[in-house]
Amino acid sequence: MFKFSSASFCLRGTKTLLVFALFSASTAALAFDNFKGVGRPATPAEVKAWDIDVRPDFKGLPKGSGSVDQGQELFEAKCASCHGTFGESNEVFTPLVGGTTKDDMKTGRVKGLSSGELPQRTTFTKVATISTVFDYIQRAMPWTAPKSLKPDEVYAILAYMLNLSEMVPADFVLSDKNIAEVQKLLPNRNGMTTDHGMWPGAPAKKGGIGNGGVPDTANKACMKNCKQEVQIGSTLPEYARTAHGELAEQNRSFGPVRGTRTLGPEAAKKAADAGTLELATKSGCMACHGIKSKIVGPGYNEVVARYAGQTDAESRLIGKVKAGGQGVWGSVPMPPNAHLKDEDVKTLVQWILSGAK
Amino acid sequence: MVDIVKQPGRLRPAPENFLSDEQVKAVGSGRRDFLRKSFLAAGAALTAPLAARASEGDANILQNPAWTTSLGQPVAARPYGMPSQYESQLLRRESPGLARVGGASVSFAPLQGLFGIITPSGLHFERHHQGWHDIDPSKHRLMVNGSDDSLLKKAKVYTLDELMRLPSASRIHFIECGANTGLEWGNVAVPTVQYTHGMLSCSEFTGVPLKYLLDDCGVDYKKARYVLAEGADGSSMTRTIPMEMVESGEVMVAYGQNGEMLRPENGYPLRLVVPGVQGVSWVKWLRRIEVGDQPYATKDEAVHYIDLLPNGLHRQYSSVQEAKSVITTPSGGQTLLDHGFYNVSGLAWSGRGKIKQVDVSFDGGINWQTARLEGPIQNKALTRFNINWVWDGKPAILQSRAMDETGYVQPTYGQLRKVRGTKSIYHNNAIQSWKIIESGEVSNVQVL
Numbered sequence: 001m002f003k004f005s006s007a008s009f010c011l012r013g014t015k016t017l018l019v020f021a022l023f024s025a026s027t028a029a030l031a032f033d034n035f036k037g038v039g040r041p042a043t044p045a046e047v048k049a050w051d052i053d054v055r056p057d058f059k060g061l062p063k064g065s066g067s068v069d070q071g072q073e074l075f076e077a078k079c080a081s082c083h084g085t086f087g088e089s090n091e092v093f094t095p096l097v098g099g100t101t102k103d104d105m106k107t108g109r110v111k112g113l114s115s116g117e118l119p120q121r122t123t124f125t126k127v128a129t130i131s132t133v134f135d136y137i138q139r140a141m142p143w144t145a146p147k148s149l150k151p152d153e154v155y156a157i158l159a160y161m162l163n164l165s166e167m168v169p170a171d172f173v174l175s176d177k178n179i180a181e182v183q184k185l186l187p188n189r190n191g192m193t194t195d196h197g198m199w200p201g202a203p204a205k206k207g208g209i210g211n212g213g214v215p216d217t218a219n220k221a222c223m224k225n226c227k228q229e230v231q232i233g234s235t236l237p238e239y240a241r242t243a244h245g246e247l248a249e250q251n252r253s254f255g256p257v258r259g260t261r262t263l264g265p266e267a268a269k270k271a272a273d274a275g276t277l278e279l280a281t282k283s284g285c286m287a288c289h290g291i292k293s294k295i296v297g298p299g300y301n302e303v304v305a306r307y308a309g310q311t312d313a314e315s316r317l318i319g320k321v322k323a324g325g326q327g328v329w330g331s332v333p334m335p336p337n338a339h340l341k342d343e344d345v346k347t348l349v350q351w352i353l354s355g356a357k
Numbered sequence: 358m359v360d361i362v363k364q365p366g367r368l369r370p371a372p373e374n375f376l377s378d379e380q381v382k383a384v385g386s387g388r389r390d391f392l393r394k395s396f397l398a399a400g401a402a403l404t405a406p407l408a409a410r411a412s413e414g415d416a417n418i419l420q421n422p423a424w425t426t427s428l429g430q431p432v433a434a435r436p437y438g439m440p441s442q443y444e445s446q447l448l449r450r451e452s453p454g455l456a457r458v459g460g461a462s463v464s465f466a467p468l469q470g471l472f473g474i475i476t477p478s479g480l481h482f483e484r485h486h487q488g489w490h491d492i493d494p495s496k497h498r499l500m501v502n503g504s505d506d507s508l509l510k511k512a513k514v515y516t517l518d519e520l521m522r523l524p525s526a527s528r529i530h531f532i533e534c535g536a537n538t539g540l541e542w543g544n545v546a547v548p549t550v551q552y553t554h555g556m557l558s559c560s561e562f563t564g565v566p567l568k569y570l571l572d573d574c575g576v577d578y579k580k581a582r583y584v585l586a587e588g589a590d591g592s593s594m595t596r597t598i599p600m601e602m603v604e605s606g607e608v609m610v611a612y613g614q615n616g617e618m619l620r621p622e623n624g625y626p627l628r629l630v631v632p633g634v635q636g637v638s639w640v641k642w643l644r645r646i647e648v649g650d651q652p653y654a655t656k657d658e659a660v661h662y663i664d665l666l667p668n669g670l671h672r673q674y675s676s677v678q679e680a681k682s683v684i685t686t687p688s689g690g691q692t693l694l695d696h697g698f699y700n701v702s703g704l705a706w707s708g709r710g711k712i713k714q715v716d717v718s719f720d721g722g723i724n725w726q727t728a729r730l731e732g733p734i735q736n737k738a739l740t741r742f743n744i745n746w747v748w749d750g751k752p753a754i755l756q757s758r759a760m761d762e763t764g765y766v767q768p769t770y771g772q773l774r775k776v777r778g779t780k781s782i783y784h785n786n787a788i789q790s791w792k793i794i795e796s797g798e799v800s801n802v803q804v805l
Contacts, residue, residue, distance in 0.1 A: 035573055038519045042512040047502050050645050053585060053595060056654045059504055092457045114669025126663065126671060129654040136656040139593045140487060143460075146591040191671055192663070198675040198784065200634055200708075201582075201599020208582070208599065209652065209674050213709070216776045217768035221716060221760055223725045230721030230754060233770060234544035234803040235792070236689070241548050241800075243453055247690035249446050250549065252470055256699055257691040259446075260798050262548070 052147075054135040058180060061134065065175030066156025068163040074153055075160050078142045087164050090120065097164045099125040100187035105167065108190035124165045128192045130183045134158055276351040283340055285348065291356050298329045300356040307353065317349045440477075447471075449480055452540070452552050460488035463534070465555025468685045468704070473731070474529070474739040476558035478615050483622045484534055484556065484636060486657070487592035492642055494626040497589065499610065501574045503581065504649035510575025517612065517626055520565055526609060527563040528632070529738045531706045533678045535635030535662050538785040542774075545801045549690035553789065553801065554683045557704070559739035562630045563613025566606045571648065578604065581648035585655075586629045589644035595655040596638040597674065598631055600648070607632045607737075610643060632737040633708030634676045635783070637662055667778035678708035680767050681786035682715055682742070682759035693797035696750040705730075705740045707761035712740040714760040719746060721754035721790065721804050722769070728757070748793070754804060755791045771805035 054060040076085060083089050087096035099122045104110045110125045112118030118125060127133060138154045140146045149157070159174035167185045168174070174182065183189065194209045197216060202208030242262050244250075251259030280286050288296040298306075307313035320328075322345060324336035337345070413419060449464040456462035466482040476482075483489075494517045502512035534556035540546040547553055567584070584598040602608050609630040612618060619625040624641030631638045637657050652658075652674060663671040682705035687693055705712045711734050716725040728742040742757070759767045770787040792802040 035523055035569070038522055039513040039515045039570075039573060042500050042502060042514045046500065046514065047512055050500055050587075051502055051647065053504075053587070053647065053653060053655075055504065055649070055651065057651065093461075109669065111669070113665065113671075114667070121665070123660055127660050128671075128673075129659055132654050132656055132659040135595075136660075139595075140591060140656075143487070146487065146593070191669065192659075192673040193666075193670045194673055196664075196672045196675055198672070198677040198679070199599065200677050201601040208601075213677070215679060215765050217772045219758070219766040219768045219772055221714065221725075221758070221766050223716065223727075226723055226725070230723065231771075231805045232721075232792075232802050233805040236545045236548055236801045240546055244450075244548055244552060244690075247549060250448075250450065250467065250469070250551065251446060251691060253443070253446070255470075257687050257693055257799075260690050260692045262690070 052135075052139060054131045054138070056129040056131045058131055058176075061131070061176050061179065062138075062151040063176050064151035064155050065173050065177075066152045066154070066159050067173045068156075068159045068168070068170050070153075071156035071158070071160025071163070074149075074157050078145075078149075079157065082143055087161055095120065095122040097124050097161060098122045100165055102166070104187035105185050108186065108188065110188045110191060113188070113191065124161075124186075125188055126191070128186060128189045130158075130179060130186055133161070134179070273351065273357045276347055277356070279344060280348055280351070280356075283337070283344065283348065288334070296332055297334055300352045302329075303352055304355060313353055314346075314349055317353070318345050321345050321349060447480065449482060449555075450551060452547060455540075461486055463536075463556060465551045466558050468550045468555050468557065468683070469688050469691065471685070472741075474559050474704070474741050475615060476560060478560065478617070478620050478623070481558040481560065481614075481620065481623055482534070482556045485590070485622075486594050487590055489622050490590060490642070491621040492589060492626060497626050497642075497644070499570075499627060499643060500645045501570055502645070502647055503576075504585075504647055508577050508581040508648050508650065509571075513570075513574050515570070520610065520627070521612060523565045523569060525563055525613075526566055527561055527613065528609070528630075529559065529561045529735050530630060530632040531557065531559040531678075531737065531739045532630075532636045532639055533557045533681075533706070533708075535637055535675070535678070535783040538787070538789075539782045541787075541803070542781055542785050543779040545803055548801055550683060550685050550688040550789075553689065556636070557706075557739075559706075560614045561616070562609060562611040564609040564611030564627075564630065567603050567608045567610050567629070567646065568606055570610065570646070571603060576648050580650050583649045583652050584608075585645075585647040585649060585653050586638070586640040586643060587645040587647070588624075588640045589642040593644075594637075594640055594657060595653060596640060596657060597652040597655065598629075598634075598638060602631065602634070610646075633678060633710075635662070635678055638676060662783060664777065664781040664783045666781070672781075675784060678706070679784065679786045680707035680709065680712070680759045680761040680765050681705070682712075682757040682767060683789045684717070684755050684757050684791060687755070687793070687799045688791055689799055689801040691799045693748060693793065693799070695797075696748050699746045699748055700743055701728075701746045701755065702741065702743045703728075703757050705742055705757070705759040706738065707759065707763075707765070708737060709765065710762040711736055712759055713762045713764075715740075715742040716758045716760075717742075717744045718756045718758070719753050722756050722788070725758065750795060752795065753793045754802065755793065755799075756788050756804065758788055769805065770803050 082092040083096050088098055089095060099112050099118050100110055113125060134154060137157055138149060141149065155174045159168065159172055162168045162174065162182060163170055163172060167182065194204065195211055197211050197214045199210030203210055203212030246263045248259040248261040251257065290299045292301050293299045294302065307317065321337055324334045326333035447467040447470040449466055451462060451464050464483040466476055466480050497517060499515045499520065500512065503509045537556035538553055541553055578600065582600045584600060584603055586596055586598060588594045598608060611628055611630045612626055614620065614623060619628055624643065627643045628641045629639050629643050658674055663673050664675050665671050682703060684701060684703035686702045701717060705715045712730065715728045715730060717728050718725045726744060728744040731741040731743065734740050767786055767788055773787045790802050790804040791799050793799050
């Protein structure tokens, strides 16, 4: 960077003196042996606590082992709610297992990736390094309690996933001793290429990665009569025009253009209602209140009826939602909701009073 | 009454002129309070007819508004300033259905309403892998160590107090998610530039060149050719960075963004800045740097952020964001107000250096004109381009095409798909087209 900027300044000649001043200031900083008084040596315990990464050559892999059976138990308790009992779920994240065959294990290339037979890629159709899966479970899973798994538990969960992928038998025990053997079975272990121009470091021929930055397209900056006709490959489908809400409200109301009105007032109200219902559900309101019926607390239709015509209904209800209360609707108390954001409470109350839908 | 007001020289009519027969009777009967109310009514009546006097000029000029005729708010009424109440429509937004959980999702920057090249920090796009935290800077540490002890003289720990004592640099760079425009690989899928290109932002970042820290730890650059960056969030996200980029001085450990500290959503109090490289490598909440002698194949470079090719292979360690541009005004989901003159404006950027030229077409790519580049044109930063246009009311297809200083020209959809197919997800830098129809409505189309 410093070389870069000094070169560009030098071209201007008159600025040369200034440039040398800047340049020497930068190199002076670099010339320090160390920045005295800044930083301290890391202790071995500190490095051990944080340095948990596992590389493709298994450097960093902790000692340990875990069986498919243990893994199944752990997976069902800690993983299945997001990933499905068999790692197949597409509900929250893309599936972990599926889409690989015994043949793929032999060739190390998942055939479905090129044949078009694969409806969706899973982790095991893509990953070429088993270390990656171990490393990620260990550092980031489970979703709400990352880093809570002990090494033996990580081995067990991974063993179960390998069994689901039909790579190992049901009585398999995965360990630091045999994980390198499992690597040789990974269905897409030969499925990566680094022969491209998008690695910003040294190229493969100099011991790095990639082709040294050679792009794979070669457009020309043609200026006149560049083609005979304009071929339109795709236009915006109607459902996509309206799926992102009211576009008129996603642009300024002044300036050279306006947002296109995509929903109209009625549809916009409907979309806003749907959004607020989601907010109400997420905030826990719908566990006790129905829109048109009493559950534990009053239905929103009853709330509207009671507060009809009261000018301070909104502020009073906001207060009640936040502080909670008891007695107005019977003996079951409404808990306080101090955790809700003020603007969310306001949105919810306005939605209820306007006849929640 | 309107007639009375319009009579020259009679701007303050006598009160009796405002009284109805009934009211005059009321006054006559001694109900004088009615008269007082009439004066108030007279004051209101003076203003109302003005709107009807369009022939004399704009009411917004003829009649001073409240903000010109009253006292405004004091200094520090809002100790941390906020945008005008009239700017509430430009927000970062999610694309429905893109992700099921907000902790591993994306919010897009509203490029359709932004000017120049700097993204306001509050509108910077977000991409989190396991949610964001607001980290206590006094408890945050940065560790530098080696995959092997022989790769450096000593592993070290730095506090924010210490990092902020070091020589700093401030540089303007764009950051673009590798998956930006990824929804559009196969066909048009989203309506506006916010959702097609909004995983893009540009800020002035301030921090310490990472090389200073590696020098300070005595890294053996002959052996350690790769760097692993790790975050302090739940996912402790990791990515491999080439040592060549660190040695160039470009990679920074940043704490500042647009003159203040980083926002929590953008990595407060520390993030890596890797200019020209996709956003996932700009590890947020940076807590550890490990130098190593081989790449790491982390989850986000071995399961995600790999580009599927038609032959079934995935490109791994694809990192650089190649030259790309997009017209932001006018753009999809907007409607032109009228025929006539428009300043067509957009953004261009390249992960390989500076933007050299941007050409704009109004006929779907048959003919092109070179746009004005607004300086200063900076290395691996957004560059704003503008071009004059008179819309004659006929259908048009607007495109922009960037060229960077290496001579690389942004490809068409046809060219890109020929090599990479339609399932790559990442690194879609094809030329964007906006179609304008007679009504002035602008929509997203793809020209091959």
